[in-house]
Amino acid sequence: MIKKDKIEFLNDRKVGIVGCGHLGQSIALSLIKNGLKRETLFLSSRGNPKTQSRLQALGLAQNLKTNQEIFQNAGIILITIRPQDLPELKKTMVPGKGLIVSCMAGVPISLINTALNAPVCRMMFSGPDTIEQESGVASMFPEHEDLKLLLRCMNLTHIRSKSENDLDVFTAGVCMPAAILKAGHRDEAQKAIYEIADEYPLFSELYQWAVSVLPHFQTQKEQNQYIEKMVTKGGVTEAIINSLCSGASFDAALRAGVSRTKQISKEIQRSILSGLQD
Ligand SMILES: NC(=O)c1ccc[n+]([C@@H]2O[C@H](COP(=O)([O-])OP(=O)(O)OC[C@H]3O[C@@H](n4cnc5c(N)ncnc54)[C@H](OP(=O)(O)O)[C@@H]3O)[C@@H](O)[C@H]2O)c1
Numbered sequence: 001m002i003k004k005d006k007i008e009f010l011n012d013r014k015v016g017i018v019g020c021g022h023l024g025q026s027i028a029l030s031l032i033k034n035g036l037k038r039e040t041l042f043l044s045s046r047g048n049p050k051t052q053s054r055l056q057a058l059g060l061a062q063n064l065k066t067n068q069e070i071f072q073n074a075g076i077i078l079i080t081i082r083p084q085d086l087p088e089l090k091k092t093m094v095p096g097k098g099l100i101v102s103c104m105a106g107v108p109i110s111l112i113n114t115a116l117n118a119p120v121c122r123m124m125f126s127g128p129d130t131i132e133q134e135s136g137v138a139s140m141f142p143e144h145e146d147l148k149l150l151l152r153c154m155n156l157t158h159i160r161s162k163s164e165n166d167l168d169v170f171t172a173g174v175c176m177p178a179a180i181l182k183a184g185h186r187d188e189a190q191k192a193i194y195e196i197a198d199e200y201p202l203f204s205e206l207y208q209w210a211v212s213v214l215p216h217f218q219t220q221k222e223q224n225q226y227i228e229k230m231v232t233k234g235g236v237t238e239a240i241i242n243s244l245c246s247g248a249s250f251d252a253a254l255r256a257g258v259s260r261t262k263q264i265s266k267e268i269q270r271s272i273l274s275g276l277q278d
Contacts (some may be wrong), residue, residue, distance in 0.1 A: 007035040013146065016042040016074030016098065018067055018089065019081030020055060023103060026128035027078060030154045038063060039205045042070045046085075063160065067092035074098045078123070078144055083107045083268040086091050086115050087275030093118070098198055099146060104267035105171050107166055107272065109141075115276055123147060124167050126174040126209075127230070137206070139170045159205055164199055166202055169266065172257035173206035175237040177214055178230040179253060181246050186211075191251035203254060236260045 001009070014030060017024040020043040023207060042065040045051045055061045067089065070077060077098045081089060083106060087155045090127045093116050102112050114121045123140040130136035134155040140147050142163045151158050161167050183189050193207045217223040239260035243253035 001149070004035075009146075009149060010076070010153060011037050011040045014042065014073060014074030015150070016044075016065075016077040018070055018077060018079045019085070020045050020060070020064075021051065021080065022128045023125060024080035025054065025058060025060070026131040027080065027125075027154070028063070029058065030131055030134070030156075032060075032201050034152050034153050034155065036153070039200050042074050044070055046088075050248075060268050068094045071096040071098065076150065077101065078103055079120075079277075084271055084275065086112070086272050087278065090115050090276070095238070101140075101144075101147060105260065106168070106268045108269070110263070111269055111272060117270065121147065122164065122167055124170050124174075125156075131214060135140075137174065137209050139167060139168055139202075149189075150156070156157045157209065159202065159209075161202070163167065168261045169200055169202045169258055170206070171261045172236050172240070172254060173200075173203050173210075175230070175257055176203075176206055176210035176225045176254075178237050178275075179240045179244065179250070180207075180210055180214060182227055183250050186195035189250045192254070196251045196254065199252070200258075236264070236265075 001008050009134060017038065018029055020028060024043065028041060031041060032038065041063050043060060043063045044065055044067050053186050055064065071094045078101050080103045083104045100118055102122050105123060105124065109120055111124055114116040121140060121144050123136045125131060125139055137157045137159050138151050139159045140162040141164050148158055159170060180186065192241060193203055197204045215226060217226065227241065231241055236257050240253045240257040243256040267270050
């Protein structure tokens with residue numbers, strides 16, 4: 001299928017983005033930039049005035065719909081809310097025929113099925129900046145042809161996941177640009193990736209990607225600021241960077257990242273389950 005036909009396919013299907021914050025906005029902008037018609041893109045938020053003004057400034061306010069309208073009318077529905085908002089989303093869920101795709105990190109398919117009472121796929125993306133620069137990567141489970149086509153339209157690279165566990169490894173792997181910069185010695189990082197390649201084949205692929213998107217900085221201060229920007233308190237990048245700072249090897253730091261992903265995932269699951277019981 002040539003690119004024009006792919007976009008036409010998406011225009012026919014109609015794309016909904018439930019929860020248009022950082023990630024949702026970057027996906028919306030990329031789709032519009034690559035030719036999706038504005039009238040076939042539906043967005044929602046919870047009504048935070050800051051989000052409304054941001055969507056207005058981006059020219060996306062006219063795409064706002066209710067969640068019910070999105071679930072009923074979109075053929076592909078990307079859920080880009082934070083995991084803790086899933087119990088609230090359940091209340092606005094209506095039956096529809098669209099493909100529901102969770103982009104929430106750390107929430108397994110079984111739990112989303114329980115919450116939304118509908119079949120879902122999962123898709124994970126690298127950060128919003130890489131989506132907007134069209135240098136990003138994404139992974140999905142299970143694979144779906146419509147989602148592969150969506151990624152091709154957005155000029156993102158599809159990295160294969162063989163299981164949901166791979167999506168956790170992917171989540172740690174996309175922190176690698178910051179980790180490589182922090183580690184400093186590219187040769188050692190490459191050797192470490194080679195050593196854990198059997199256990200984590202995804203890291204090899206993501207290492208190539210990370211090296212290709214590494215920004216160049218004039219000063220150490222600029223580099224430190226970039227790393228700081230990528231670190232969220234209690235997040236996966238922080239676990240990897242802290243591990244490197246305490247003298248761990250590159251592979252041990254990546255393992256610490258995978259462990260943190262799994263820990264966060266357990267915390268999220270506990271909080272969603274208690275939210276669903278309320
Ligand atoms: N940011 C990343 O780098 C990244 C990368 C990969 C995956 N993710 C995943 O993407 C998800 C979103 O992350 P984010 O950084 O984009 O968060 P965010 O900026 O906080 O955006 C979340 C958005 O969801 C909206 N929302 C919450 N509940 C809603 C509901 N019931 N109906 C409609 N909209 C609702 C919020 O609306 P209001 O603004 O009105 O409150 C907000 O705009 C997370 O699950 C995260 O794991 C993020």
